[in-house]
Amino acid sequence: MKVNANTLRKGNVLDYNGRLCVVEKYEIMTPGKGASVMQIEMRDIKTGNKDNARFRTQETVERVRLDQDDYQYLYAEDDRHTFMHLETYEQIEVPEDVIGAPAQFLQEGMTCVIELYEGQALSVTIPDTVKVEVLEADPVIKGQTATTSYKPAVVTGGIKVMVPPHIEAGIHIIVKTEDASYSERAKD
Numbered sequence: 074m075k076v077n078a079n080t081l082r083k084g085n086v087l088d089y090n091g092r093l094c095v096v097e098k099y100e101i102m103t104p105g106k107g108a109s110v111m112q113i114e115m116r117d118i119k120t121g122n123k124d125n126a127r128f129r130t131q132e133t134v135e136r137v138r139l140d141q142d143d144y145q146y147l148y149a150e151d152d153r154h155t156f157m158h159l160e161t162y163e164q165i166e167v168p169e170d171v172i173g174a175p176a177q178f179l180q181e182g183m184t185c186v187i188e189l190y191e192g193q194a195l196s197v198t199i200p201d202t203v204k205v206e207v208l209e210a211d212p213v214i215k216g217q218t219a220t221t222s223y224k225p226a227v228v229t230g231g232i233k234v235m236v237p238p239h240i241e242a243g244i245h246i247i248v249k250t251e252d253a254s255y256s257e258r259a260k261d
Contacts, residue, residue, distance in 0.1 A: 076136045078111045078128035088135040093118040118195055139188045139195065146183045154179060156187060167194045175250045177232055178203045202247045204259045205229040213238045
């Protein structure tokens with residue numbers, strides 16, 4: 074589907090010189106003289122190579138239509154994660170590098186959105202927040218609660234998260250999957 078270059082956003086997939094590329098960064102540049110251009114940083118889906126391209130803002134580019142479906146996370150084996158389609162019960166294996174850093178937050182039974190192109194998984198979107206249990210937390214230092222300070226804690230899956238001083242081992246918390254940051258105490 075042809076679209077104007079100025080409508081491209083992060084995560085869009087393009088057919089660029091016969092290759093499928095996902096947009097990683099974009100910037101509209103307005104030089105002092107002349108027309109605005111879109112500076113796009115993209116990654117080739119198959120090879121992983123990065124490429125930069127410039128398009129005039131009104132230039133048309135070929136954007137690829139992807140299939141998006143809900144899948145349930147089942148289990149991990151080595152560096153591959155298995156998901157099941159919620160309607161057809163068909164299973165699909167996705168390499169960990171496609172999921173990226175949020176893979177550490179995958180929990181059995183979690184519903185994720187997988188983007189597919191011709192049966193190949195291009196990206197996996199997991200929920201914005203997950204509920205985890207604090208396994209270890211440093212003790213509170215006297216006077217530490219007077220300031221807005223955080224202390225290190227280890228949560229389910231061995232993930233390190235900075236938490237407020239009042240959080241102790243055994244408490245459930247909500248963590249943002251994007252940057253592994255503390256959001257709030259879970260309401261049990």
